[in-house]
Amino acid sequence: MRPEDAEGAKPAIAVAGLAAGRGRMPAFRDVTFTVPPASLTVLVGPNGAGKTTLFEALLGLLRPQAGSVRILGRAPREARRYVGLVPQSARLAHEHQLAGREFVAAAFRARRLGLPLARRETALAVGEALAAVEAQDLADRRLGTLSGGQRRRLLFAQALVNRPEILLMDEPLAELDPAAQRTVVGLAARLRDRFGLTIVFSTHDVNPLIGIAERVLYLAGGRGVIGPIEEVVTGEVLTKLYGVPMEVFEARGRRFVVQDDAVMAAAPEEVAAAR
Amino acid sequence: MNWPDFLALGFMRNAFATGTAVAIAGSLVGYFVVLRRQTFTAHALGNIGFAGAAGAQLVGFSPLGGLVVTTLAAAVWLTFVGARLSERDLGVGMLLMLALGLGVLFLNIYSANANAALGILFGSVLGIGERQMWVAIGVSVLVVVLLAILFRPLRIVTINEDFARAHGVPVELVTLAFMLTLALSIAVAVPVIGALLTFAIFVGPPAAAQAWTRRVGTGLALSVVLAVVQVWLGLLASYYVDYPATTWIAGLSFAVYLASRIGRPMGAAA
Numbered sequence: 001m002r003p004e005d006a007e008g009a010k011p012a013i014a015v016a017g018l019a020a021g022r023g024r025m026p027a028f029r030d031v032t033f034t035v036p037p038a039s040l041t042v043l044v045g046p047n048g049a050g051k052t053t054l055f056e057a058l059l060g061l062l063r064p065q066a067g068s069v070r071i072l073g074r075a076p077r078e079a080r081r082y083v084g085l086v087p088q089s090a091r092l093a094h095e096h097q098l099a100g101r102e103f104v105a106a107a108f109r110a111r112r113l114g115l116p117l118a119r120r121e122t123a124l125a126v127g128e129a130l131a132a133v134e135a136q137d138l139a140d141r142r143l144g145t146l147s148g149g150q151r152r153r154l155l156f157a158q159a160l161v162n163r164p165e166i167l168l169m170d171e172p173l174a175e176l177d178p179a180a181q182r183t184v185v186g187l188a189a190r191l192r193d194r195f196g197l198t199i200v201f202s203t204h205d206v207n208p209l210i211g212i213a214e215r216v217l218y219l220a221g222g223r224g225v226i227g228p229i230e231e232v233v234t235g236e237v238l239t240k241l242y243g244v245p246m247e248v249f250e251a252r253g254r255r256f257v258v259q260d261d262a263v264m265a266a267a268p269e270e271v272a273a274a275r
Numbered sequence: 276m277n278w279p280d281f282l283a284l285g286f287m288r289n290a291f292a293t294g295t296a297v298a299i300a301g302s303l304v305g306y307f308v309v310l311r312r313q314t315f316t317a318h319a320l321g322n323i324g325f326a327g328a329a330g331a332q333l334v335g336f337s338p339l340g341g342l343v344v345t346t347l348a349a350a351v352w353l354t355f356v357g358a359r360l361s362e363r364d365l366g367v368g369m370l371l372m373l374a375l376g377l378g379v380l381f382l383n384i385y386s387a388n389a390n391a392a393l394g395i396l397f398g399s400v401l402g403i404g405e406r407q408m409w410v411a412i413g414v415s416v417l418v419v420v421l422l423a424i425l426f427r428p429l430r431i432v433t434i435n436e437d438f439a440r441a442h443g444v445p446v447e448l449v450t451l452a453f454m455l456t457l458a459l460s461i462a463v464a465v466p467v468i469g470a471l472l473t474f475a476i477f478v479g480p481p482a483a484a485q486a487w488t489r490r491v492g493t494g495l496a497l498s499v500v501l502a503v504v505q506v507w508l509g510l511l512a513s514y515y516v517d518y519p520a521t522t523w524i525a526g527l528s529f530a531v532y533l534a535s536r537i538g539r540p541m542g543a544a545a
Contacts, residue, residue, distance in 0.1 A: 080442065097486065098489055098491065103434060106433075106434045106491075
């Protein structure tokens with residue numbers, strides 16, 4: 001569903017005038033956007049722009065310093081069971097010897113105390129989640145033997161096992177080769193189209209999502225801009241956002257952000273780091 | 276009652292009952308210890324407990340009481356100080372060092388108890404009295420109940436901590452609860468297997484079980500079976516061949532470990 005189709009529909013995520021951060025200084029302020037249901041929004045920005053902070057605010061783990069966050073019309077803490085997070089896989093122990101289905105099952109109603117005695121229900125939910133990301137073949141594989149792309153699939157399945165309506169994906173393309181990146185982007189699009197999930201997808205590079213994501217939320221310089229990729233990832237908008245002259249070149253349908261003759265793949269932290 | 280030959284004596288019955296209880300609770304907790312890569316922590320808790328036991332004896336308290344109090348205190352300390360994975364071994368090792376330094380001081384002051392100290396360090400399962408047996412059984416039951424209550428949050432915190440935190444699982448609270456459960460089970464296992472040999476119950480059987488099965492439920496069950504069989508065979512062997520039970524149990528645990536490394540399915544390495 002394109003954003004224009006969703007006009008008038010109740011937004012899945014509504015953020016108004018948000019300022020949030022871990023320390024005293026917010027990572028960003030005055031960020032306002034809405035995300036319609038069954039849509040895919042890319043979240044980009046350099047390191048430290050507040051992508052993780054924004055996710056924490058959406059999950060109700062961080063109190064806004066100003067502004068408001070509504071998830072499906074509720075406060076984030078009350079909407080928790082409708083939101084799934086796919087965390088960065090870099091922090092997973094690589095040597096786990098458990099089967100894929102155990103990894104997914106562990107997330108099923110994990111906040112409840114006591115033994116998981118509803119075995120049939122668990123098996124059903126795990127089976128559905130694995131099928132949604134076409135990972136049935138990973139059910140009995142040991143985690144430690146899987147490739148980066150396969151692990152990403154299981155992380156998706158884990159986040160889906162409690163049947164959320166909104167899926168937040170934290171850098172799911174990190175450390176993947178281009179082929180695996182395409183597969184992961186395709187999976188996200190499929191979850192939106194077939195299951196009506198609302199997806200917010202953070203990444204360093206918008207290019208793999210051009211033509212797939214409806215919108216981009218670009219965080220930089222303590223602020224954020226949201227809109228279609230072709231309207232946001234432009235020299236004019238990014239110059240305002242960063243407060244320094246920025247240029248965007250297009251080649252073969254990809255966009256490259258440029259600052260002072262240094263070329264970046266749509267996210268400028270390499271340059272920032274080099275300075 | 277007609278006891279079989281090896282159970283005719285009271286102290287053997289105490290040893291079997293205590294050893295079984297400790298093996299069940301210890302291998303269940305140990306399954307998570309191995310999954311969480313906290314084997315050094317488990318080892319250290321036993322040795323820190325040794326210092327507590329020696330200190331308690333010195334001031335005239337029960338060594339078991341000293342064990343329980345110090346392992347619990349160490350568990351709280353280790354949960355909150357040096358809890359970051361990258362620094363965990365450092366934090367555990369330094370506390371262990373301090374505890375052992377104090378332990379040797381207590382022994383030095385009260386050298387009459389060198390034999391008791393040996394019993395704590397290497398286990399004295401055949402010297403367990405009836406009261407101590409009931410304490411060990413009671414604590415083991417408590418440990419199993421606590422684990423059953425904690426099971427689901429503990430499993431997700433162990434498998435994917437970031438996911439757990441994002442979905443509102445109180446990660447620190449779950450970790451603390453697990454560390455206290457571990458400390459309790461270590462404290463009652465030390466007199467049985469010895470502070471220096473907690474690996475025999477807490478690490479050997481669960482590590483072998485995890486090499487042999489990729490399912491959590493089966494792994495827990497297999498862990499228990501291996502630990503209990505080890506303890507029973509160890510006690511039997513020490514009854515018929517007069518070597519310390521600890522030696523036999525440690526040997527069996529090592530044999531199980533070896534078998535699990537050799538008989539490992541292909542592709543399961545890493």
